[in-house]
Amino acid sequence: MGFTLLGCDFTSAPSRRKPVTLAVGRSDRGRVVLDAIETFDSLTAWGERLRAPGPWVGGFDLPFGLPRELVQALGWPTDWRACMAHYGGLPREAIRDTFAAFCDARPAGAKFAHRATDAPAGSSPSMKWVNPPVAFMLHAGVPRLVDAGVHLPGLCDGDPQRVALEAYPGLLARSVLGKASYKSDTTAKQTPERLIARKTLVNALENGQAPLLQAAGLRLKLSHAQRDALADDASGDRLDAVLCLLQAAWALHRHEAGHPRWGLPAFDPLEGWIVSA
Numbered sequence: 001m002g003f004t005l006l007g008c009d010f011t012s013a014p015s016r017r018k019p020v021t022l023a024v025g026r027s028d029r030g031r032v033v034l035d036a037i038e039t040f041d042s043l044t045a046w047g048e049r050l051r052a053p054g055p056w057v058g059g060f061d062l063p064f065g066l067p068r069e070l071v072q073a074l075g076w077p078t079d080w081r082a083c084m085a086h087y088g089g090l091p092r093e094a095i096r097d098t099f100a101a102f103c104d105a106r107p108a109g110a111k112f113a114h115r116a117t118d119a120p121a122g123s124s125p126s127m128k129w130v131n132p133p134v135a136f137m138l139h140a141g142v143p144r145l146v147d148a149g150v151h152l153p154g155l156c157d158g159d160p161q162r163v164a165l166e167a168y169p170g171l172l173a174r175s176v177l178g179k180a181s182y183k184s185d186t187t188a189k190q191t192p193e194r195l196i197a198r199k200t201l202v203n204a205l206e207n208g209q210a211p212l213l214q215a216a217g218l219r220l221k222l223s224h225a226q227r228d229a230l231a232d233d234a235s236g237d238r239l240d241a242v243l244c245l246l247q248a249a250w251a252l253h254r255h256e257a258g259h260p261r262w263g264l265p266a267f268d269p270l271e272g273w274i275v276s277a
Helices: 043-049 068-074 080-088 092-104 134-147 169-177 192-206 211-216 224-232 237-256
Strands: 004-009 020-028 031-040 056-061 159-166 219-221
Touching (some): 004 237, 020 043, 020 237, 031 043, 031 237, 056 237, 068 092, 092 134, 169 192, 169 211, 192 224, 192 237, 211 237, 224 237
Parallel strands (some): 004 056, 031 219, 056 159
Antiparallel strands (some): 020 031
16 A cells, blocks of 8 residues: 655644644655645644554654754753653743743844754744744644654654654745745735735646656646635645645655655754755
8 A cells, every 4th residue: 555645734723713734645646636634623633643544654844853053052962852852841931931042142143043954945943933933833743743653754763654754835835936925824914916826836736847846757636626725725724735745745756766764865863854955
């Protein structure tokens, strides 16, 4: 049986209004077929979903590690699993205060510490606690991935039939749209221009025109209803989940071609790496 594909748009505080969104699909002779969109309005429900039997490989839009520079400066464990256990045991207020103090002691323009993957991916530093609060996404998500016993290549051995990779939808979206914005959670910013950008992006994914898809000979397969649903979701949550699904499909393509780490390069085993960066 082939691997099911998952793509997860994550939030550290899910609710009915803003749930964790999971795209579910499969790869079929170069087509990435979207089978379903699942939503979870609690972290507990999402954590239980991670325990579903494999084989599956998923792209998850949350950071899997902290910058080594930050960890060493704070005197935290430099073993990934020990570091994540320590981090997961801290209250969010303590994380915010600790990271703010770290930034306050540094010069303007270099406030945050970065992971090596941030530059090629164009991602926010994983210690950022606002706009977007990725530090809290790591805090909420990674301990549940570990508890579910999934395999995090290069970081944490687990069930090889359930493979979780750090994904970043912005990386794939920007390869098509450049800096044009395609989503907003703020109603006033849900403009016709962003709707056009979402339609442009979906069209490129269906035609396999994004560089990542071209390299692997992949394209997204949607029904008319799915295409409309992705374009009409002004928050971009469903589309982001599908972008993560496609990054997982690229990783599966690399795995099937014999790559030992699902397409990931050699990377710092404390920091982690964003798939396809």
